[in-house]
Amino acid sequence: MTEMLAGARQQRILDALREREQVRVTSLASELGVSEMTVRRDLNALAARGALVKVHGGATLDAAPTSNEPGFTHKLSLESGEKQAIARAAAGLIKPGMSIALNSGTTTFALAAQCTGIKDLTVVTNSPRIAEVFHAAANPTQNIILTGGTRTVSDALVGPLALSALGQLHVDLLFLGVHGMTVEDGFTTPNMLEAQTNQAFIKAAARQVIVADHTKWGVTGLCQIVPLSQVDALITGPRLDAEAQEILRQSLDTLILA
């Protein structure tokens, strides 16, 4: 059998990776009929191009696929219709020319996907993934600002840099995703650094809108962001039980059931 061109061999590595999610140096070497050193060199080359990520013993696919790849956005669209409905209702509040802020979260991510067509929009976010959505859409009238900071496991940029950045900015409207909300503890999140960053988001916005599906009601995370009464509006789903709706109506200026 005639030996393979180097490019074809690397292509086969990528094919194997897409099929199996992860590959081992040893198995690739025997499958491709080359030495382990050659496989390692191929993995280095592919990793340098961002096509895969090396791990000890082999390689895996990129943990966070870019939004133009099928999978990420697709997976999200399959997700609960409630999040989509909330995102649509939230997008309805945004007018061309506004400046908005989005913290990191799945609901705000769904909202971002709804906003790529809005003209003259300025968006401040601490989520690289949300920034990527706008960047991929490449709307020349939009201005996307990433706060900076260190990244948490949930794709949020937090810490001193994020706080410093948000301290320099002011937006018309903030959409804040949260992990839990109760009467006693208000809006909460499990990560202390994210809580701190979210407080900075609130300070930076003239109006605050919480976006949270009905499953968040009754949940308390580690850290309080703000009490219920400290925000202007909440957008949630109609499946939230009546008692909770009543409580929220009394605590907030505006309750929107998407």
Next chain:
Amino acid sequence: MTEMLAGARQQRILDALREREQVRVTSLASELGVSEMTVRRDLNALAARGALVKVHGGATLDAAPTSNEPGFTHKLSLESGEKQAIARAAAGLIKPGMSIALNSGTTTFALAAQCTGIKDLTVVTNSPRIAEVFHAAANPTQNIILTGGTRTVSDALVGPLALSALGQLHVDLLFLGVHGMTVEDGFTTPNMLEAQTNQAFIKAAARQVIVADHTKWGVTGLCQIVPLSQVDALITGPRLDAEAQEILRQSLDTLILA
């Protein structure tokens, strides 16, 4: 067998390529009954017309065998050998426990892929893509800081937020990718905002190392970042011509040929 006209022979190469996806110089030479040198000349001519893409050992139809990523990776794969060597040499300067900075660029990206295994490393970057490499590798001993700012087409975060963030940070070692370097104009980049951000990178670092392959020599971008003499070291490839090497040796403390 009567000899073939050059045009007809090249057509047969293209036919073979369409059928097989890839062709080798050696097999084409025997199939067509000509020397390998002649096949190479044909491949060069066809490559110059854009009809195929030469690779080591033969040629393929598609430029990027991966088809995964746009522009960014394509540019990298052209210089892969030299960029890889530069990245390796640069990684050799990094010790566990250090704090480093990487600006946005293909060479620094290749370097990032080499650094995911280094322990207790703090990395400051203005490239979401570089941050993503480290994040995907998920080394728990590493601390990744993204500067924030607005994103340029070349994946760099720039502007007031980036400058503000870099003003608050100090790192041991900076690796800076550039677009051009000449005696008269020093290190340059085509984007004014990136030049400004790169200057902030330089101020934030105790030592500065430029990483640039030999094709950058003699190129002048729109904006100067710094004169040659203002950085501590340059890592480039051995294919840089001798005269340029001599000039650089006189302007810089350290010139490393990877």
Next chain:
DNA sequence: TCAAATTCAAACAAATTCGATCACATTCTA
């Protein structure tokens, strides 16, 4: 924590491939 097994990459060596250069043959042109 230590020790064994595994994995990694640098260094060197071998094989292959590339392209500059020169020599030769054929074709074109004055």
Next chain:
DNA sequence: TAGAATGTGATCGAATTTGTTTGAATTTGA
């Protein structure tokens, strides 16, 4: 027909790719 232009083959040093060795680094299991 002489001379130039072009295409082709051959040679040789440089560059690239690949494999092997070896020691360091990492993971794993106690």
